[in-house]
Amino acid sequence: MSNLFANYNRISVAFESGLGCWLTDKSGKRYLDFLAGIAVTSLGHSHPRLVSALTEQASRLLHVSNLYEISQQEAAATSLVANCAPGLLDKVFFCNSGAEANECMLKMARRYAHENELPPVVTVFHNGFHGRTLATVSATGTPKYHEGFSPLMPGFLFADFNDLESALACLESSCAVLVEPIQGEGGVLPATVEFLQGLERACQEQNKLLLLDEVQTGIGRTGEWLAAHHYGVRPHAVSLAKGLGGGVPVGAVMARTELAELLGPGSHGTTFGGNPLACAAVLAVLETISEEALLENARAMGQYLREKLSGLPGVSEVRGVGLMLAVVLEGEAGEVVSECFERGLLINAVRPQVLRLVPPLVVSRDDIDQAIDILEGVLCRNSPKKNGAKPLSLT
Ligand SMILES: *Cc1c(COP(=O)(O)O)cnc(C)c1O
Numbered sequence: 001m002s003n004l005f006a007n008y009n010r011i012s013v014a015f016e017s018g019l020g021c022w023l024t025d026k027s028g029k030r031y032l033d034f035l036a037g038i039a040v041t042s043l044g045h046s047h048p049r050l051v052s053a054l055t056e057q058a059s060r061l062l063h064v065s066n067l068y069e070i071s072q073q074e075a076a077a078t079s080l081v082a083n084c085a086p087g088l089l090d091k092v093f094f095c096n097s098g099a100e101a102n103e104c105m106l107k108m109a110r111r112y113a114h115e116n117e118l119p120p121v122v123t124v125f126h127n128g129f130h131g132r133t134l135a136t137v138s139a140t141g142t143p144k145y146h147e148g149f150s151p152l153m154p155g156f157l158f159a160d161f162n163d164l165e166s167a168l169a170c171l172e173s174s175c176a177v178l179v180e181p182i183q184g185e186g187g188v189l190p191a192t193v194e195f196l197q198g199l200e201r202a203c204q205e206q207n208k209l210l211l212l213d214e215v216q217t218g219i220g221r222t223g224e225w226l227a228a229h230h231y232g233v234r235p236h237a238v239s240l241a242k243g244l245g246g247g248v249p250v251g252a253v254m255a256r257t258e259l260a261e262l263l264g265p266g267s268h269g270t271t272f273g274g275n276p277l278a279c280a281a282v283l284a285v286l287e288t289i290s291e292e293a294l295l296e297n298a299r300a301m302g303q304y305l306r307e308k309l310s311g312l313p314g315v316s317e318v319r320g321v322g323l324m325l326a327v328v329l330e331g332e333a334g335e336v337v338s339e340c341f342e343r344g345l346l347i348n349a350v351r352p353q354v355l356r357l358v359p360p361l362v363v364s365r366d367d368i369d370q371a372i373d374i375l376e377g378v379l380c381r382n383s384p385k386k387n388g389a390k391p392l393s394l395t
Helices: 048-060 071-084 098-116 134-138 165-169 193-206 276-291 294-310 335-343 363-380
Strands: 015-019 022-025 029-033 093-095 120-127 158-159 176-179 207-211 237-240 253-254 315-321 323-330 348-351 356-357
Touching: 015 294, 029 098, 029 363, 048 276, 071 093, 071 253, 093 276, 098 176, 098 207, 098 237, 098 253, 120 165, 158 165, 165 176, 165 335, 176 193, 193 207, 207 348, 237 276, 237 335, 276 294, 294 315, 294 323, 294 363, 335 348
Parallel strands: 120 158, 120 176, 176 207, 207 237
Antiparallel strands: 015 022, 022 029, 093 253, 237 253, 315 323, 323 356, 348 356
16 A cells, blocks of 8 residues: 555556656666656756766755855856846746746736735636646636635636637736746647737736746747747746756746846745755756757757657647647547557647647657657557558459
């Protein structure tokens, strides 16, 4: 009997080691990892640069607390700003997860409302996902995550994603809008350019905050440092986490200076946030993405993967950006995920008929060819009408 909470539905496999896009379980069986720990292990497993940055840092200093200066934190912030949003989001707060990063943005929104006599209300979206803490789950537009947790935190208005009219109606009585540029857990649904730019314009006109949840989309996942860059929008703050530490738990908020100043000394904090180990990981991840041209790789391999997926049987749509892709199936996704697992390919389902593929940013053409072979084999079995196994023509 396990001593763990039963809050996760786990597949019965335990991995022992990993290298690049591959994982090995206890029995020695190898798996091609196109899930990357849910869009986290952006450099793949055991990237030598991340391993040496971490071992070197661990051998010197792990943690000192934010009562003191932390040079690794300064360096990680400088690198984040220089890469992601120079001249716009100049200030960084480090925390330990995506939910915590969103909590920080929501607390900034509350202070902003307070200072500017605006309603302490944030517009959020149906089908969105912002985390599992009480505030972020309250901001999450998926009812199953709310079950049994009432009373939820007040101060959120829910609008329809990609429906500007619905969003503007809520924004009227809000101080800010919090939105994922691509809804991830909701099924990998990209915002339209018109929608996100419309939100930006409305926020500008009404002096309200555009807060982007880039926990899943950020740090190269879509082939840009931020998904915001695809849309040409200028947010007031963004939250980051998943891919930021390459597997080390770390989150961050990047904000405009005037917004960051709302959280003065003593107003907010976290014991572990931005400790030397986590920030050594962030620095190594950012440097590796730059030096190994991983944004370019994410764009090129994303395009290649998308084309290959579009040609598979039983696929009705491929959507997403860069290496954040979803495949909408004609049939059930659950079975396909299980059969892929049996054949050594890790992916997951984000909706009953939707597969998600978020491989490491280092993924190669060869990795993709192998993943497609496995997926094609599974889909051919599940949709016999559409594959090459047509009835023999006797003419
Ligand atoms: C995963 C995710 C979160 C929550 O991050 P945690 O690190 O699990 O707290 C928040 N927002 C988005 C868009 C996510 O994908």
